[in-house]
Amino acid sequence: MKDTAILVENLGKKYLIRHQRTERYAALRDVMMERIKSLGQRLLTPLNGQSNNSTREEFWALKDVSFEVQQGEVLGIIGRNGAGKSTLLKILSRVIEPTKGRVVLEGRVSSLLEVGTGFHPELTGRENIYLNGIILGMTRTEIRGKFDEIVAFAEVEKFLDTPVKRYSSGMCMRLAFAVAAHLETDILMMDEVLAVGDAEFQKKCLGKMGEVASRDGRTVIFVSHSMGTVNQLCTRTLWLADGKLMAAGNTAEIISRYLTNNTSAEGKCAWKDGISSAGVNEFKLFSISVLAPNGEISSNLDIQKPFTVRIHYKFYRDLPFCRVGFLLRTPTGTTIFEVYDADEEPWAGQRRAGEYMVHCEVPADLLRPGRYTLTISAGMPGVKNFVNLESVLTLDFEETRTLNSLMLTPRSGIIFPKVKWKQ
Amino acid sequence: MSRVVIEAGRSETQYWKDLWRYRELFYFLAWRDILVRYKQTTIGIGWSLIRPLLQIVVFTVIFGKLAGLPSERLPYPLLVCAAMLPWQLFSNGLLECSNSLISNSALISKIYFPRLVVPTSTLVVCLVDFLISGVILAGLMAWYHVSPSWRMLTLPFFIAITCATAMGAGLWLGALNVKYRDFRYVVPFIIQMGMFLSPVGFSNRVIPEKWQLVYSLNPLVGIIEGFRWAIGGGPANFLRIECLYSLGVVAFLLIFGIWYFRRTERFLVDVM
Numbered sequence: 212m213k214d215t216a217i218l219v220e221n222l223g224k225k226y227l228i229r230h231q232r233t234e235r236y237a238a239l240r241d242v243m244m245e246r247i248k249s250l251g252q253r254l255l256t257p258l259n260g261q262s263n264n265s266t267r268e269e270f271w272a273l274k275d276v277s278f279e280v281q282q283g284e285v286l287g288i289i290g291r292n293g294a295g296k297s298t299l300l301k302i303l304s305r306v307i308e309p310t311k312g313r314v315v316l317e318g319r320v321s322s323l324l325e326v327g328t329g330f331h332p333e334l335t336g337r338e339n340i341y342l343n344g345i346i347l348g349m350t351r352t353e354i355r356g357k358f359d360e361i362v363a364f365a366e367v368e369k370f371l372d373t374p375v376k377r378y379s380s381g382m383c384m385r386l387a388f389a390v391a392a393h394l395e396t397d398i399l400m401m402d403e404v405l406a407v408g409d410a411e412f413q414k415k416c417l418g419k420m421g422e423v424a425s426r427d428g429r430t431v432i433f434v435s436h437s438m439g440t441v442n443q444l445c446t447r448t449l450w451l452a453d454g455k456l457m458a459a460g461n462t463a464e465i466i467s468r469y470l471t472n473n474t475s476a477e478g479k480c481a482w483k484d485g486i487s488s489a490g491v492n493e494f495k496l497f498s499i500s501v502l503a504p505n506g507e508i509s510s511n512l513d514i515q516k517p518f519t520v521r522i523h524y525k526f527y528r529d530l531p532f533c534r535v536g537f538l539l540r541t542p543t544g545t546t547i548f549e550v551y552d553a554d555e556e557p558w559a560g561q562r563r564a565g566e567y568m569v570h571c572e573v574p575a576d577l578l579r580p581g582r583y584t585l586t587i588s589a590g591m592p593g594v595k596n597f598v599n600l601e602s603v604l605t606l607d608f609e610e611t612r613t614l615n616s617l618m619l620t621p622r623s624g625i626i627f628p629k630v631k632w633k634q
Numbered sequence: 635m636s637r638v639v640i641e642a643g644r645s646e647t648q649y650w651k652d653l654w655r656y657r658e659l660f661y662f663l664a665w666r667d668i669l670v671r672y673k674q675t676t677i678g679i680g681w682s683l684i685r686p687l688l689q690i691v692v693f694t695v696i697f698g699k700l701a702g703l704p705s706e707r708l709p710y711p712l713l714v715c716a717a718m719l720p721w722q723l724f725s726n727g728l729l730e731c732s733n734s735l736i737s738n739s740a741l742i743s744k745i746y747f748p749r750l751v752v753p754t755s756t757l758v759v760c761l762v763d764f765l766i767s768g769v770i771l772a773g774l775m776a777w778y779h780v781s782p783s784w785r786m787l788t789l790p791f792f793i794a795i796t797c798a799t800a801m802g803a804g805l806w807l808g809a810l811n812v813k814y815r816d817f818r819y820v821v822p823f824i825i826q827m828g829m830f831l832s833p834v835g836f837s838n839r840v841i842p843e844k845w846q847l848v849y850s851l852n853p854l855v856g857i858i859e860g861f862r863w864a865i866g867g868g869p870a871n872f873l874r875i876e877c878l879y880s881l882g883v884v885a886f887l888l889i890f891g892i893w894y895f896r897r898t899e900r901f902l903v904d905v906m
């Protein structure tokens with residue numbers, strides 16, 4: 212018999228968006244100016260009481276979300292950017308207050324919204340382990356007890372008394388994750404912490420997380436964009452869209468529903484005024500389309516024929532080190548490949564302002580038949596993200612070359628290349 | 635097993651209990667700030683001595699020698715020193731307190747803890763600075779053969795009031811600082827003006843009698859008076875009605891500061 216660890220009822224978070232304002236925080240002079248303006252407006256047009264409200268708009272980052280998490284369950288939360296995942300996690304970890312609703316958490320909670328929160332570059336590794344541990348909610352005795360384990364996991368024995376600012380970023384990450392992984396709380400919440408670090412370390416972290424989750428029967432909430440990771444770690448998954456709970460249930464089922472929803476079936480996705488991530492003004496994406504060999508836009512493709520991905524975008528000023536490209540994924544989130552237009556030599560990522568229409572031809576006889584999703588990503592690697600649209604297009608590849616090998620036994624493998632045999 | 639209930643507008647009830655539960659974080663933040671403060675400087679804690687010392691010298695020369703203001707029963711440098719130390723404690727405390735939320739915003743926006751921990755822990759650093767600069771006071775007392783009396787035992791009381799003042803005003807300005815970033819420029823200005831509006835460089839007696847009542851609305855007046863009394867003796871001026879005013883202002887500042895801070899705290903991260 213399992214108990215409920217987290218109970219969420221009708222949770223809502225409202226923000227007021229002010230238009231005509233670009234700063235995130237107010238300056239006193241603006242507030243005073245606004246007051247004076249609205250006072251003047253009210254004096255001039257006393258009957259029109261609505262006028263000064265026109266600059267404000269209510270926005271529900273989260274609305275009527277209810278769910279329950281059993282003790283010992285590893286729950287994944289997926290959704291597009293801005294769907295309310297981080298807001299939900301922030302409310303659950305008590306960083307922000309909900310506007311509506313109620314949450315009951317049974318047990319000690321710790322949250323990991325960012326790896327290395329509270330790391331101070333001037334302090335040594337040893338000092339940071341203590342500081343970070345305390346910040347994450349451990350007690351001093353707990354940290355002392357786990358100290359050696361943390362150090363061994365992070366592989367930083369030699370540098371314990373070196374200031375963290377001299378660490379490589381990888382070492383920093385390892386240390387931060389090591390502290391977090393040794394948290395002894397009943398409920399652990401994590402946001403995209405695995406998105407960084409090299410592949411080997413990611414694997415180690417995943418292993419550790421799986422172990423932690425299964426061993427002590429602790430409850431884990433995991434927010435991620437990586438379907439593969441969610442699929443691997445989570446038993447149950449929530450899908451959020453526009454602040455509302457779309458579906459909850461078995462991970463594999465929810466992921467495949469998520470990936471096939473939200474996408475256009477016609478093989479083209481276009482934005483009239485262009486699209487880019489919040490705060491980006493140097494780049495706009497206008498369209499992405501998939502073309503069959505005859506030049507027609509299509510999302511039903513033949514595995515024996517090449518296809519072309521066409522991306523139309525614009526740079527508003529000259530920029531170095533930029534790349535625009537896409538990822539092809541299976542519905543379960545495994546990335547088949549990731550390519551960028553700057554991969555080709557003469558470009559080298561150096562961009563002049565202007566409009567671009569790039570074509571990428573993907574060779575024939577490469578993919579296995581089935582359904583794939585295409586994610587577009589543009590940015591300056593490691594510096595800035597211009598746009599990142601998960602699964603904008605869904606592509607269906609027909610089984611024109613049989614998947615069955617001789618004797619009609621099904622073939623395994625992620626890809627299905629046509630190879631040449633010689634004798 | 636502990637149970638946490640999050641409800642719109644309900645985090646109030648657990649607040650003070652949480653504050654106690656997070657006391658270790660308080661120690662560690664203070665410890666971090668102390669470590670970091672002296673780590674990269676070559677003179678290290680020397681800074682806590684040099685700054686007040688130079689200011690004492692300058693004030694003694696300007697107010698004592700050039701302006702020829704009266705020094706009452708204390709030698710002029712000691713008169714200034716007895717005021718400069720609490721003033722430094724107050725001004726550093728106010729500055730650090732009001733900046734602490736912004737400078738720790740990375741932490742605040744990612745992890746939950748009672749936000750009061752941050753500004754109060756920065757006060758500890760200022761207090762350590764203050765205690766170190768106490769060396770100057772001891773040195774000056776030895777130099778001028780002013781022997782400590784039982785009155786020195788009252789110093790912790792005055793130090794506590796100084797901290798309360800800095801905290802009250804610091805919490806209020808700190809909360810405002812998050813909402814309106816203009817206050818970043820206001821605080822140093824307040825400190826600069828306050829130094830001359832408080833009897834740091836001169837004796838309280840310089841102010842005409844009829845203005846004393848208004849003057850002592852400045853809480854630092856009572857505090858500095860108290861410090862000077864504890865070190866040099868003389869009439870217990872701070873017990874007069876004016877100085878009780880100071881105390882009243884401090885109490886108001888502290889209560890109002892905490893109230894305002896608590897009110898802002900709830901949507902702090904949303905506007906950060």
